Amino acid sequence: MRVLLLFIDGIGIGERDTMKNPFARFPSPFFSFFKNEPLPNLPFAGVVIPTRADMEVAGLPQSASGQTAIFTGQNAAQALGHHQSGLPTPTLRKLLDESSLFKSVRALAKTGVFANALSQDYFENRGARISATTRALLAGGFPWLNMDDLRAGRAVSHDLTNEFLRQMGFDVPVRTPAASAKILAEICRRADFTLFEFILTDMYGHNQEMSQAEEIVRRLEVLLNVVLREVDLREMTVVLTSDHGNFEDLSVKTHTSNLVPTCVWGAGQKIFVERVKRLEDIAGGIIAALQEAT
Numbered sequence: 001m002r003v004l005l006l007f008i009d010g011i012g013i014g015e016r017d018t019m020k021n022p023f024a025r026f027p028s029p030f031f032s033f034f035k036n037e038p039l040p041n042l043p044f045a046g047v048v049i050p051t052r053a054d055m056e057v058a059g060l061p062q063s064a065s066g067q068t069a070i071f072t073g074q075n076a077a078q079a080l081g082h083h084q085s086g087l088p089t090p091t092l093r094k095l096l097d098e099s100s101l102f103k104s105v106r107a108l109a110k111t112g113v114f115a116n117a118l119s120q121d122y123f124e125n126r127g128a129r130i131s132a133t134t135r136a137l138l139a140g141g142f143p144w145l146n147m148d149d150l151r152a153g154r155a156v157s158h159d160l161t162n163e164f165l166r167q168m169g170f171d172v173p174v175r176t177p178a179a180s181a182k183i184l185a186e187i188c189r190r191a192d193f194t195l196f197e198f199i200l201t202d203m204y205g206h207n208q209e210m211s212q213a214e215e216i217v218r219r220l221e222v223l224l225n226v227v228l229r230e231v232d233l234r235e236m237t238v239v240l241t242s243d244h245g246n247f248e249d250l251s252v253k254t255h256t257s258n259l260v261p262t263c264v265w266g267a268g269q270k271i272f273v274e275r276v277k278r279l280e281d282i283a284g285g286i287i288a289a290l291q292e293a294t
């Protein structure tokens, strides 16, 4: 079966506190999970699996180590001895190069795609300073989607509107979140494994701006509504997960130690329910689902 992984940076399972948690203040049936409450059933028969992001290493979970764990299935924080923020360090790069999920997809003779468009400048000016997602993709030897793909409606941007790229000076059209979500659904119908990365949740979590957080919740709601309506869940698994908490508690500037939600819809749901307890379990679930016939 096919798998779509929606990687949403920095969302955890927080308290039902409208002063702190945008998911409590601006309720959505997709994000109706709260700490110390029974787990909800999600729209489109989805389930939420509370997932440990700490890798049994002290300190607050961070992006580079958390994302490396998701995209390799390895305990990246233990390999380093600490949680690592920002971009992958040499140790994490090695893990990504050796054990990338995209590399496993390639080994199964399946196709993988990172739906987010990347610019030529991104590679030319950054050298090794690329994100864990991009490094994981390149380790599998799959091509990246570029600005032409974005303009032609064959790729999306992380914010689902292209506004971020336009502010950076790229000549790309504005799209509604619904239009971008429809493009994402098209992309994942053609590949065995599709990855999408959304990072505004982590940015707004650090900014602590409750006034802007509602727009983010609504954008994610549109993404899920459109994608889950468009794809055939009888032959497809859609997984949403995160690397650490942040957005669910705007009372602090930092990440949180909360569990993260792994939400699963479609044909491979049982595989994930049975095996996912920690971030490092997700990659194995995806590989198992890809190998399952539908």
Ligand SMILES: [Zn+2]
Pocket (backbone or CB within 6 Å): 010, 063, 202, 206, 246, 255
């Ligand atoms: Zn962060």
